Amino acid sequence: MLDIILLGSGGGLPLPNRYLSSIVLGYKGRKILIDCGEGTQVAMREFHTGFKSLDIICITHIHGDHLFGLPGLLSTMGNSERVDPITIIGPPGIYDAVKGLTLTIYLPYHINIIEVQKDTLEIISTKNGLTLSTDLSKKGDISVSTIRLDHSADCIGYSFYINRKPAFLKENAINLGIPQNLWGRLQYGEDVQYEGKLYNHKMVLGHQRPGIKVSITTDTRPTEDIPEFIENSDLFICEGTYGDHQDQNKAIVNKHMTFEEAAVLAKKGNVDQLLLTHFSPAVDHPMDYIENAKSIFENTELGHDGLKFTLKFKD
Numbered sequence: 001m002l003d004i005i006l007l008g009s010g011g012g013l014p015l016p017n018r019y020l021s022s023i024v025l026g027y028k029g030r031k032i033l034i035d036c037g038e039g040t041q042v043a044m045r046e047f048h049t050g051f052k053s054l055d056i057i058c059i060t061h062i063h064g065d066h067l068f069g070l071p072g073l074l075s076t077m078g079n080s081e082r083v084d085p086i087t088i089i090g091p092p093g094i095y096d097a098v099k100g101l102t103l104t105i106y107l108p109y110h111i112n113i114i115e116v117q118k119d120t121l122e123i124i125s126t127k128n129g130l131t132l133s134t135d136l137s138k139k140g141d142i143s144v145s146t147i148r149l150d151h152s153a154d155c156i157g158y159s160f161y162i163n164r165k166p167a168f169l170k171e172n173a174i175n176l177g178i179p180q181n182l183w184g185r186l187q188y189g190e191d192v193q194y195e196g197k198l199y200n201h202k203m204v205l206g207h208q209r210p211g212i213k214v215s216i217t218t219d220t221r222p223t224e225d226i227p228e229f230i231e232n233s234d235l236f237i238c239e240g241t242y243g244d245h246q247d248q249n250k251a252i253v254n255k256h257m258t259f260e261e262a263a264v265l266a267k268k269g270n271v272d273q274l275l276l277t278h279f280s281p282a283v284d285h286p287m288d289y290i291e292n293a294k295s296i297f298e299n300t301e302l303g304h305d306g307l308k309f310t311l312k313f314k315d
């Protein structure tokens with residue numbers, strides 16, 4: 001089960017009723033934050049996400065509305081007696097940006113900074129065993145991939161895939177006479193030796209089952225690569241800076257998208273659900289424009305601060 005909380009649905013600057021870009025993914029009691037606009041720590045308090053179990057912060061790009069919440073949040077985490085390291089992932093330039101923003105802050109924990117250079121990430125393990133990897137065969141809990149986007153700054157999109165273990169075929173294990181205390185290791189894909197016999201994990205595991213996929217692209221123009229990157233996502237979170245298609249020229253100039261453009265991507269990528277977010281401060285009522293997306297991709301939802309999704313594995 002994966003929890004997703006949209007902390008802020010605004011782009012550009014924070015408004016009294018609209019925080020800036022930030023999303024929390026919660027899985028197995030640990031958390032990943034995607035973007036950290038100004039005021040993110042206030043939104044985390046308001047929507048009760050907590051930050052003690054935060055392990056990884058993924059930054060899409062180095063624009064203030066996605067980043068300026070970082071020094072405040074990191075500082076508060078330090079004041080909350082955090083000693084465990086935290087990992088920050090971002091596009092080229094993230095290392096200098098984080099160093100600069102934290103220059104005057106004393107932090108009692110270490111920050112690992114990963115600059116995504118070639119759309120790949122190393123395996124990252126966190127305190128409680130939450131693991132991100134780029135390779136499904138590595139059997140991390142979460143596989144993450146990135147895509148280079150088309151924005152006015154180096155920007156990357158993220159796709160998170162929650163791996164699901166194959167079903168354990170209890171009857172096979174009993175018939176083979178494998179004692180119960182070895183079942184767990186087999187379920188995790190290990191082969192085990194018992195009374196001189198080697199048992200391959202495939203003997204007791206069923207077929208591979210689909211996991212959960214969540215993809216996030218903000219900020220960007222539509223690109224040719226996005227549909228494949230988001231393909232079959234359970235949830236596709238996409239920027240929709242402008243609701244009115246009349247604003248398409250603004251979207252082109254400012255390297256953003258209209259609702260309609262985001263909906264076309266969702267359709268091409270065959271996703272289950274589209275969540276639009278990152279609304280321009282000039283768009284007072286995004287709901288006025290929802291039909292521009294729904295007429296192309298019916299299962300569209302408009303983001304608002306505190307909106308929560310719980311995605312479960314499909315049987």
Ligand SMILES: [Zn+2]
Nearest residue numbers: 011012065219
């Ligand atoms: Zn932005």
Ligand SMILES: [Zn+2]
Nearest residue numbers: 061063151219
């Ligand atoms: Zn931006």
